[in-house]
Amino acid sequence: xxxxxxxxxxxxxxxxxxxxxxxxxxxxxxxxxxxxxxxxxxxxxxxxxxxxxxxxxxxxxxxxxxxxxxxxxxxxxxxxxxxxxxxxxxxxxxxxxxxxxxxxxxxxxxxxxxxxxxxxxxxxxxxxxxxxxxxxxxxxxxxxxxxxxxxxxxxxxxxxxxxxxxxxxxxxxxxxxxxxxxxxxxxxxxxxxxxxxxxxxxxxxxxxxxxxxxxxxxxxxxxxxxxxxxxxxxxxxxxxxxxxxxxxxxxxxxxxxxxxxxxxxxxxxxxxxxxxxxxxxxxxxxxxxxxxxxxxxxxxxxxxxxxxxxxxxxxxxxxxxxxxx
Numbered sequence: 001x002x003x004x005x006x007x008x009x010x011x012x013x014x015x016x017x018x019x020x021x022x023x024x025x026x027x028x029x030x031x032x033x034x035x036x037x038x039x040x041x042x043x044x045x046x047x048x049x050x051x052x053x054x055x056x057x058x059x060x061x062x063x064x065x066x067x068x069x070x071x072x073x074x075x076x077x078x079x080x081x082x083x084x085x086x087x088x089x090x091x092x093x094x095x096x097x098x099x100x101x102x103x104x105x106x107x108x109x110x111x112x113x114x115x116x117x118x119x120x121x122x123x124x125x126x127x128x129x130x131x132x133x134x135x136x137x138x139x140x141x142x143x144x145x146x147x148x149x150x151x152x153x154x155x156x157x158x159x160x161x162x163x164x165x166x167x168x169x170x171x172x173x174x175x176x177x178x179x180x181x182x183x184x185x186x187x188x189x190x191x192x193x194x195x196x197x198x199x200x201x202x203x204x205x206x207x208x209x210x211x212x213x214x215x216x217x218x219x220x221x222x223x224x225x226x227x228x229x230x231x232x233x234x235x236x237x238x239x240x241x242x243x244x245x246x247x248x249x250x251x252x253x254x255x256x257x258x259x260x261x262x263x264x265x266x267x268x269x270x271x272x273x274x275x276x277x278x279x280x281x282x283x284x285x286x287x288x289x290x291x292x293x294x295x296x297x298x299x300x301x302x303x304x305x306x307x308x309x310x311x312x313x314x315x316x317x318x319x320x321x322x323x324x325x
Contacts (some may be wrong), residue, residue, distance in 0.1 A: 019121050025051070025082060028090035033109075035094070036101025043094055050090070055081040112179055119174040122197060122243055126174070129201045130167035133160050136208055152213050155220040159277060162227035163204060166270065169234050173241035180246035182308040189300035193244040196293030200271060203286050206278035215276055222273030229255070229266035237263065245300040247308030252315050259323030260302070260316060264294045268322075 023030070029044040037043065058081050108114055140157040143149045149157075211219065234241060236254035255262035268291055275287035298321060305312045 019125070023121070025087070028087065028094040031091070032094040033105060035098050036103075036105045036109075037094060037098055038100070038102045039093070040102065040105055043090055046086075046090055050086045051082060054084050054086045058084065110179055115177070115179050116175070119177075119243075123171050123174050125198060125201060126167045126170045129204050130164045130171075133164050133204060136160055137164065152211075152216050155213075155216045156208075156211075156277075159216075159220050159223045159273070160208075162223045163270075163274070166227050166230055167201065167204075169231060173234055173237070173239075174243070176239055177241045178239040178248045180242065180248050182247040182304055184245040184300055184304040189245045189297075192293050192296045192300065196290055196297055197243055199286050199293065200267065200290045203271070203274045203278055203283055203290075206283055206286075208277060209279055211276065219273045219277045223270050223277070226266045226269035226271075226273065230263060230270065233263040233266055242301075245297070245304045247304050250305065250309045250312060250315075252319075257319070260319050260321050261298045262323065264298060265322040265324075268294060 026047055029040070029047045031037075032040045032043045055078075137157065137160045140149065140153050140160070143153055144157060233255045236256070237251055240249040240251055242248060259265055271287045271290050275283045277283070302312070302316065306316070
């Protein structure tokens with residue numbers, strides 16, 4: 001059996017993969033919860049038990065010496081053991097029509113506890129991304145304290161510092177926000193929101209590259225201005241902050257006088273800086289995807305805001321999307 005060299009494991013990728021597998025595995029329970037399924041607790045219980053029960057059943061019926069196989073095949077067999085016929089049956093059960101949703105589940109979806117549970121994966125991702133930058137920040141900081149840092153290191157230090165502060169501010173906003181008044185339906189808006197968020201922070205998982213002084217100064221300008229603007233917008237948005245399209249409170253003052261989506265405008269500026277700071281071509285490809293997803297997210301968010309707040313139509317007619325377009 002091949003042993004895993006944990007010293008070479010990228011724990012950021014491992015965390016992202018783990019969150020993805022957990023989300024997929026508990027998808028029947030999540031769908032049952034979202035749809036107010038009256039047998040939600042039964043589905044959740046079976047979903048939990050199936051994690052160890054189904055692999056044991058497979059081993060009894062089809063005994064396989066998994067330890068003798070290569071790592072890739074071990075992962076595939078483990079995936080099939082867990083996402084087997086029982087998981088498919090649970091998924092189909094959760095997707096059955098629900099004529100009369102459970103009012104208790106519907107009510108719980110509007111509580112702060114449910115909102116915190118939904119935010120936990122993003123809190124973990126933003127928090128881990130901030131921690132991941134600590135080593136580079138500490139190295140540059142030690143060089144600065146030792147008096148051996150040139151302008152390039154000073155600029156890189158503050159660029160990384162702005163990235164960490166932005167991640168930590170997002171953690172605070174996710175934990176402190178109000179419960180939503182209205183949510184958008186469908187999987188596509190949620191997929192765009194989650195993909196845009198994880199890809200944006202995922203750029204920070206790429207190796208930092210050495211830049212020339214003019215390029216590092218440009219990165220510092222973009223990330224610095226974008227982060228400063230994000231702090232101001234997030235502070236104004238406060239407890240109305242959301243990742244997926246949700247209506248919590250209509251904010252039209254402060255930066256929102258200038259743009260309908262000032263936070264996305266600031267994030268796009270930050271991403272432009274990150275696209276230069278990290279390894280190519282992946283940083284550029286991921287950055288371009290993030291920008292496209294951010295634009296798409298504004299469309300879905302405006303739909304749910306228009307449904308929740310009739311006065312949003314007048315605001316939308318007066319204020320540009322990003323301030324300049």
